Amino acid sequence: MSIKIGLAGNPNCGKTTMFNALTGSNQYVGNWPGVTVEKKSGKVKWSKEIEIVDLPGVYSLSPYTMEEVVTRNFILDDHPDAIINIIDASNIERNLYLTTQVLELGVPTVIALNMMDVIRKNGTTINKNKLSEILGCPVVETSALKGEGIKELIEEAKHCALSRKKQNFKLPMENAENTLKHIESIVDREIQHSDVNPRYIAVKLFERDENISEKFRVPESVKNEIETLIKCCEDENEDDSESIITGDRYEFISASVSKFLKKPKNKNITTSDKIDKIITNKILALPIFALIMFGVYFLSMKVVGGPVTDWVNDSFFGDFVEGNLRGWLEAMSVAPWMVGLLVDGIIHGVGSVLGFVPQIMCLFLLMGILEDCGYMARIAFIMDRIFRKFGLSGKSFIPMLISSGCGVPGIMATRTMENDRDRKMTIMLTTFIPCQAKLPMIGIIAGAVLGGSTFVATGAYFFAIFMVVFCGIILKKTKLFAGEPAPFVMELPQYHMPGAKNVLLHMWDRALAFIKKAGTIIFASCIVIWFLQSFDFSLTMVDEDKSILAAIGNVIAPIFAPLGFGNWQSSVTTITGIVAKENLVSTFGVLLGMDAEVGDPSLSAKVVSMFTTNGALAFVVFNMLCAPCFAAIGAIRREMGSAKWTWIAIGFQTITAYLAALVVNQVVGAALGTESVMGAVLSILILIAVITAAVMSGKRVTDREVQRAEA
Structure with missing residues (x-):
């Protein structure tokens, strides 16, 4: 049985290193259909029935760049059996922004906490069980550079793919929750959304995402009904809809991080920081x-x-x-x-x-x-x-x-x-x-x-x-x-x-x-x-x-x-x-x-x-x-x-x-x-x-x- 797994993550999170470690020389490079964004896929070295698709590095799934559109369309249209979300553990707060969006799609997902060797060296600890509980998906500690945790990651992703258990992640939106519940009920009632999580569609419609409106053929009358709800929420919060969602995501991430992340009390300046004091110095950088x-x-x-x-x-x-x-x-x-x-x-x-x-x-x-x-x-x-x-x-x-x-x-x-x-x-x-x-x-x-x-x-x-x-x-x-x-x-x-x-x-x-x-x-x-x-x-x-x-x-x-x-x-x-x-x-x-x-x-x-x-x-x-x-x-x-x-x-x-x-x-x-x-x-x-x-x-x-x- 063939299993297709997408590899998603921010730029500089170690995704390419992970892809190379998983596939070795079994790689195929081309372009995504209709666009010139590079497409990489390959078979796992020790498990040929698993295909890994290396998605473009993105910070979000909003349709601002071609890479973001390609990544989102792959998950929505190609129906991968699972997603491996690579997270740079040394910059976990920023990386979790994409994670919350991936989880909302409902596809079985495994989190790879990458660069754990750097985290341990800094004296920082991450409670992966607590993180798994908060996100509602498996979490595996990895170091793609050193080859640590890679086989465990693939086994976990394979298990999720075969179990076909959908993610039921629903990020609590403090400032928009009531409006999103109304829109979600409209989606369930009025829109054919097949196996896509209605919560995800509700969030995207709240953000006025035209691509999603076209994709799910939202009727004009439904758009008008949703627009009325959005304007009421914007007036109440005195902010635009996208900023409201962005703020709620980061509030959730900030509140969650303190539950699973512990940094050393007497944090020393890292080696990277010491090097950057010289390398990025205003006077010395160019010479x-x-x-x-x-x-x-x-x-x-x-x-x-x-x-x-x-x-x-x-x-x-x-x-x-x-x-x-x-x-x-x-x-x-x-x-x-x-x-x-x-x-x-x-x-x-x-x-x-x-x-x-x-x-x-x-x-x-x-x-x-x-x-x-x-x-x-x-x-x-x-x-x-x-x-x-x-x-x-x-x-x-x-x-x-x-x-x-x-x-x-x-x-x-x-x-x-x-x-x-x-x-x-x-x-x-x-x-x-x-x-x-x-x-x-x-x-x-x-x-x-x-x-x-x-x-x-x-x-x-x-x-x-x-x-x-x-x-x-x-x-x-x-x-x-x-x-x-x-x-x-x-x-x-x-x-x-x-x-x-x-x-x-x-x-x-x-x-x-x-x-x-x-x-x-x-x-x-x-x-x-x-x-x-x-x-x-x-x-x-x-x-x-x-x-x-x-x-x-x-x-x-x-x-x-x-x-x-x-x-x-x-x-x-x-x-x-x-x-x-x-x-x-x-x-x-x-x-x-x-x-x-x-x-x-x-x-x-x-x-x-x-x-x-x-x-x-x-x-x-x-x-x-x-x-x-x-x-x-x-x-x-x-x-x-x-x-x-x-x-x-x-x-x-x-x-x-x-x-x-x-x-x-x-x-x-x-x-x-x-x-x-x-x-x-x-x-x-x-x-x-x-x-x-x-x-x-x-x-x-x-x-x-x-x-x-x-x-």
Whole structure:
């Protein structure tokens, strides 16, 4: 018999760690039907008949974000046999808010008191039997990180699922109880609610939840009857219905906590608090963050990733694969064009990208450690203090952190932002952050032309953050994005040792996605690029300077000439990067006929011949900030929900990239003596003119609206 169990909990409660501990490698990842929220499910390692569905991390079951809607719809529509509600025991008051809502649904539920190892270390005690009595459901103590209590938890959930005993939890609402009883009786009498707890429907109707009204087809006459009851309750309490319910929930939680939770009388400052006094210090926080990110890039690109990448490119692809394949093909008297396609096109192109897999894996191993130990949550908190001063929401930084892996999930992560203006602005800015596909390009240019990939990679990361803040300030001055940013609420989890399994799975998932893209999009792109740079329009094999690609490149090259990279090779490389940013490296590999590897003398000579120092910097800046890859553009289209807004985003990103690269090339060039001072001054004046025009256009629209209102 198959048993389906949903895994629900707040963000940072250890839910992902628990899911990984339960399912191991028996996981299936996709998207929920109709939405782009990630769906994870898997079979329990030691009990294949039990399927675990990892629901998105949410703070409530109110329909404010797509994650909350997905979680609620799964419980209501997919009818899981049981729910395991993961609670962070070190922050139990906040976590119980979601628990009360889950229990109201009536589905058999088991509470997992997670992170109990942290609780015991702090000297806090939780009476799980008393908590079980208050909530009316089983409670199991667990530590997902250490594997404690996991089998007991599954056995309890299995027992609840097979017994099919419905939860009969009814949270006492002191300020709304009488009204809820009336609404509950109306639900029983007038609404078909099948096996859903009528109390839950009553609470949601009291909160004026339109999704629930539509789902259960509440007649208009019933809505009007319920609305009359709600208004009477609101007048009596002098508050809106949602706030009344929220207040009653927290009153119940506060009254209950004292019955099962005992904290030590002489509570010492925890280790996490001691670390946070330094890590989140107003003065030290940013320098520490910069130092840590420098260390991450230094280890990834120099100490660990660099030597392994050298071996992959030189020994594996260069000597073994390319050398043997070329010799074998020539011995078989294969046509020269086929040898060129396989060796110079596919091997050089795809191999140049795959050579960076060790660096990518090292980078995400380190980023996974920072995330798993709790440091990344602190960075969001630190950046909120900075972002808010410039009118940006601290919630914007979370998608940007995710974008350091890939822009697509970063864009998708913006749906947790309630304010539509902040969400759209974050979508437009989040792909400025260098993703895993841009890092090889930064490494090649930095190593060949600028003499140090670590400093440039770290500098690029912080330059991207600067551009986010700078552009955010400008956008906030326009009509489209004016207004106060939404408040930022986030829990800071306790610091703990990262779990090896979680970190390795995080690293492997990201690296596998990178490899898959190299095996599909990059593979096809390399073939097209090789063909275009090997043949002319009469389909005769020619030198690359006379090829179709050179002809196309020479047409578009003047566009990039003011940016310092006006040759046809760098121009077509920039264009192919829009398909997939990995193409930036693979195109170099095909065009220059080399294994794209930092430190290769042939690479340095060929790339140096294409760029001046200021042109190389401008190339990095433009390709870091311009329109993202096709996959990210598709994500922007889905999240914006409008072709118009998609084109606004792409146009803004590309114009911003062009202006930033123009200023970098002209100003740095003037400082180095390769460009004129007049050019630097003119580029700055152009930038000021564009910014002024954007701000003034927004002001004119606002003034017209004021005049119409006055009239």
